[in-house]
Amino acid sequence: MPITINGLTKEFSNGKGIFDISFTVADGEVFGFLGPNGAGKSTTIRHLMGFMKPTSGSVEINQLDCWKNSAEIQKSVGYLPGETAFLEGMTGKEFLNLLAGMRNMKHTKRQKELIERFQFNVNTPIRKMSKGMKQKVGIVAAFMHDPEVLILDEPTSGLDPLMQSIFVELISEEKDKGKTILMSSHSFSEIDRTSDRVGIIKGGELVAIEEIRKLQTIQRKIFDVTVKSEEDITIIRNSPLEVLQTEQLRVQITVQGDYEQFVKIISNCGINSIDVHHQNLEDIFMHFYEMDGDSK
Ligand SMILES: Nc1ncnc2c1ncn2[C@@H]1O[C@H](COP(=O)(O)OP(=O)(O)OP(=O)(O)O)[C@@H](O)[C@H]1O
Incomplete structure (x- = not known):
């Protein structure tokens, strides 16, 4: 499985954290990770990106341990953080080009396509951008190198309904290409529109996993x-x-x-x-x- 989380536990010194989280995400699958504020979504995602070392358990992307291979993971995986810390002094374009250089990207065709699709002026200085515009830069950054695995932390926050629909379309195309996608959200309706399965996390524990199709047949x-x-x-x-x-x-x-x-x-x-x-x-x-x- 491209994403495998097995018994992942991270206990912070205040006793909070995530406890014994296990799930996998298959090729061509979109997994929606849903939970209220403070449930543990971002903590789980930070482990997937190799930013945090588990207290116990393991996290792997394409059979690579995410902590031990964090440099490789961070370079190859398409990642959209919950809160994007940009280099404010740059324009959107400068930021994206910097990232493309770090990833040794040779082509910018897909970057251009994504910018056109999300309709924003990439030459605006980041410090002058609205939250939604910054989110669009983050989405282009996550998708532009055509990664096999995408980890998206609340991807549509700050986007207006039209842009949310464009985003949902993009997810569906990537899924059809066989990409593996994990996205977190507060909103069930967004997960319902994009995902094959939904996992619910509460108080640091994964309380349920279900196929969206199964829920739809009960509906x-x-x-x-x-x-x-x-x-x-x-x-x-x-x-x-x-x-x-x-x-x-x-x-x-x-x-x-x-x-x-x-x-x-x-x-x-x-x-x-x-x-x-x-x-x-x-x-x-x-x-x-x-x-x-x-x-x-
Ligand atoms: N570095 C840390 N030190 C101590 N506690 C932390 C740390 N990071 C997160 N926590 C706590 O762990 C819990 C899970 O937080 P996390 O950010 O993963 O939640 P979330 O589901 O992403 O929430 P949100 O939707 O608000 O982003 C929270 O209670 C949070 O306060």
């Missing part, structure tokens, strides 16, 4: 359909679909998992409109594990 959706005639209502009523309620030509249908059946039956009806409401994946997750919902 119930309510389709609010307005049909064209009474006959359409009869078709729906006589079908195996689960009808929640009917009000004249408007019918509410609950669907869990089997969307094909819904589409087939509905395609025999005249339709004026369809709206869909869905149960929040976070609620399903919390219900599943009987946890309180404070993981935002």
Whole structure:
């Protein structure tokens, strides 16, 4: 596995830290690491980048121990820190070029593509940049050398909704190329849009790991359909679909998992409109594990 964390424990002198964390991330997998402030996400990530030595347990990227091989890890892995400490005196471009030089990068094509994609003026001095602009520089820095493994600590913080969508697209493309991605977040909806699996960390302990697809099959959706005639209502009523309620030509249908059946039956009806409401994946997750919902 490209990322393997085994029994990772780091206990700080104040007794806080992370305790017995174990999980792996496969090739082409996006793993969402979710937890409230202070849960231990950044501490776990710092171990992956070889910035911290575990009290016990091991952390490996591509079979290399992250602490012992920290120089190699830091050069090759695409890393976006939670708080980027930039050299404020530089422009974005100067900073990215410095980093490209340190990584012996020969081509700047991908750097240019990413800058165009995230639409920002790379010649602005970093000290004059907004939080979102700095975050964009950090994203370009993490992706521009086309790394096989990406470790992203709250990558969308400071980005507006349009830029968040562009970021989600980028993650999906990288995943299709077989890249291994670990990203932390406070927000379940962001993990839901990007990840294959989600791991929840609380109080320094990994309390649950689940496949997003599995949560989606448990998720119930309510389709609010307005049909064209009474006959359409009869078709729906006589079908195996689960009808929640009917009000004249408007019918509410609950669907869990089997969307094909819904589409087939509905395609025999005249339709004026369809709206869909869905149960929040976070609620399903919390219900599943009987946890309180404070993981935002
Ligand atoms: N160097 C340190 N010395 C002592 N305690 C620390 C140190 N670094 C982190 N901690 C503590 O360890 C716990 C985990 O912190 P961490 O920064 O990993 O959380 P996080 O999940 O990344 O939170 P956030 O979402 O706020 O960034 C916190 O209680 C924090 O105060």
